[in-house]
Structures are given as C-alpha cells and as structure tokens.
Amino acid sequence: MKQLLAILASSALLMLAACGSGNEETSGEASEKKTVKIGITQIVEHPSLDSAREGFIAALKDAGYEEGKNLKIDFQNAQGDMNNNMSIAQNLAADKNDLILAIATASAQSVVQSTKDIPILFTAITDPVGAELVESMEKPGGNATGTSDTHPDAIKNTIDSIKMFVPDAKKVGIIYNDGEPNSVVNVKHAKEAIEAAGLEAVETTISTSSEVKQAAESLVGRADVFYIPKDNTVVSALESVLNVANEKDIPAFVGESDSVKRGGFASYGFEYHDLGYSTGQMAVEILEGKKPSEIPVGYPESLELVINKKAAEEQGVTLTDEMLKDAKVVGE
Structure with a gap:
C-alpha cells in the first residue's frame, strides 16, 4: 500500500511539473514576439x-x-x-x-x-x-x-480655394519634376482643376532640387499664385520657392499640410x-x-483646410473671418 501511494504521489508531481512547463512556454510565447x-x-x-x-x-x-x-x-x-x-x-x-x-x-x-x-x-x-x-x-x-x-478631392479643393483667397488671380504657376511619375499625375489633375476653375496653368519643370529657386524666379511676372504639387524634388527644396513667394507677394498654394507648416500659404490636406x-x-x-x-490599398479618409497665417501676411493675402471659420490655422 505504501508503495502504491508513493507511485501515485510521484505521478502527480510529474503531471504538475509538465503543466507548469507548458504554461511557462505558452506565457513566454504570448509576451514576446519574434525578432x-x-x-x-x-x-x-x-x-x-x-x-x-x-x-x-x-x-x-x-x-x-x-x-x-x-x-x-x-x-x-x-x-x-x-x-x-x-x-x-x-x-x-x-x-x-x-x-x-x-x-x-x-x-x-x-x-x-x-x-x-x-x-x-x-x-x-x-x-x-x-x-x-x-x-x-x-x-x-x-x-x-x-x-x-491621394484623396480624390484634395487637388480640386486646393485649386478651387484660389478663387476665394485671391479673387483676381488668373494664372497659376506650377513647378515640378517631370521625371517623377507621381508629379506627372498630380500636375495632370491640377491642370484639369485649374481649367475647370477658369484659370490658366503656367508650368516650369526641374530635374534636381538645385534648380528649384531659378524655376520659381522664372514664374515671377507670369503667375499670380504658385501651386506646388506633391513633388519630392521640389518639396525637398520648398524654402527656395517660399523665399521668392514672400519677396514678390505671390501666394503659395501647396499639395500637403506639412508644406503649409513650413511656410506655404494653404492646402487641403491630412x-x-x-x-x-x-x-x-x-x-x-x-x-x-x-x-x-x-490587404486593400488605403488612402486618407478626410481632408481639412490648413492655412498659414504668417505666410498669408508675407505673401500678400488678406484673410477674413469667413475664410478662417472652417480652417485649421498654423503660423500664428
């Protein structure tokens, strides 16, 4: 009888040990992801x-x-x-x-x-x-x-806002790298929106960021406002455009919100x-x-109008309460 009790006790200890080992492994797997x-x-x-x-x-x-x-x-x-x-x-x-x-x-x-x-x-x-x-x-x-x-309405909304902020504008100067496929698509949509708004597009192309300032200067006298699309070459040298915009009082509309924060005037972005x-x-x-x-491709679900108040002052735009009521304002 003593021998039987010893065997049963030993078996119980082995089962507990096995259960304990399994729980530790499961816990470790749950708490640590593979590198x-x-x-x-x-x-x-x-x-x-x-x-x-x-x-x-x-x-x-x-x-x-x-x-x-x-x-x-x-x-x-x-x-x-x-x-x-x-x-x-x-x-x-x-x-x-x-x-x-x-x-x-x-x-x-x-x-x-x-x-x-x-x-x-x-x-x-x-x-x-x-x-x-x-x-x-x-x-x-x-x-x-x-x-x-690319939100379906981002470019159209930004271009349409030109008429609200700069009512007398007729020509929109666009700077972009025609070697960037994304820029070619963006500019195509921008030109369609510009024409639909009754405005005229004036284009100048660049291939490197070092050409951006000269391109902006070439639009002075030919464009009433700038539109800078989501072009990686131009945006990487955005300050070159903004310096010209500020000096010559040319409102700079841009393709995304981060460029507004850097000194662009306005954009519908995210x-x-x-x-x-x-x-x-x-x-x-x-x-x-x-x-x-x-996994389907995703895209931004909402847009907001972003305005840089300091840029408005530097680029000759007079803002009213009506213009600002639905906008996110930066640069104050």
Missing part, C-alpha cells in the same frame, strides 16, 4: 515623407515591435538619386528582410522590380495602379500593398504621420501571417 527585420527605402528626406516613416514605426511599437528589442530597421535614403534608389532596393531585397517599406513612388517601383518574394508595403504614393505597384486598389495581387496619399501609422498597422498584419495581396 523581425524591416528594410525602409525613402527617395528623399522631407517632413511629409519623414512623418510617414515615423508613423509607420510608431504603429509597430504600439503592436509590440520595438527597435533595439525585437525589431531591426535598416533605413536608407536615396537622396533623390535614381541610381542610388535602385541600388538600395536591390540591397534590401538581397538582405532577406522580413518586410520592406518603400516611401514614395520611385522607391516603391524599384523595390517591386527587385523582389517578388519579400512582402512590400508602400506609402505616400500618388497612383499605385498607374505606377504598376498593384493590380487594383481593392485586390492588389502580387507581394505589395500599402497606402496612397497628416502624413497618420498615413504612415495605417501602413504600420498593415505591417503588423503581414508579420503575423497575412499576405499583402489580401
């Missing part, structure tokens, strides 16, 4: 693209992926150089990252060309379908998806940090098993 490696390529640094990247990383952190712990990020900036841009894409593909984030159209196109095996997310893209990054917005197909920064955050949430889904082809 992941993400490559990030960005065509050029400027506040909007930087904010998108910061939002992406913030979403990962909120989901439990944190740099220095279980997240390794390899961030590379092409500095506007297309050859460098392609080399970065190829290196990130060869480095066997768990996921690659491409910020801006040129970066995304290079990454999509470089790998069909690694999941790709993109953000700050004007036209994902036109850029051949996805098959459609609803069903991306392939190994890429992400977020577009926060790029939020756009990047949404992209980061997609990254979490992919890291936890979902395929890019299963």
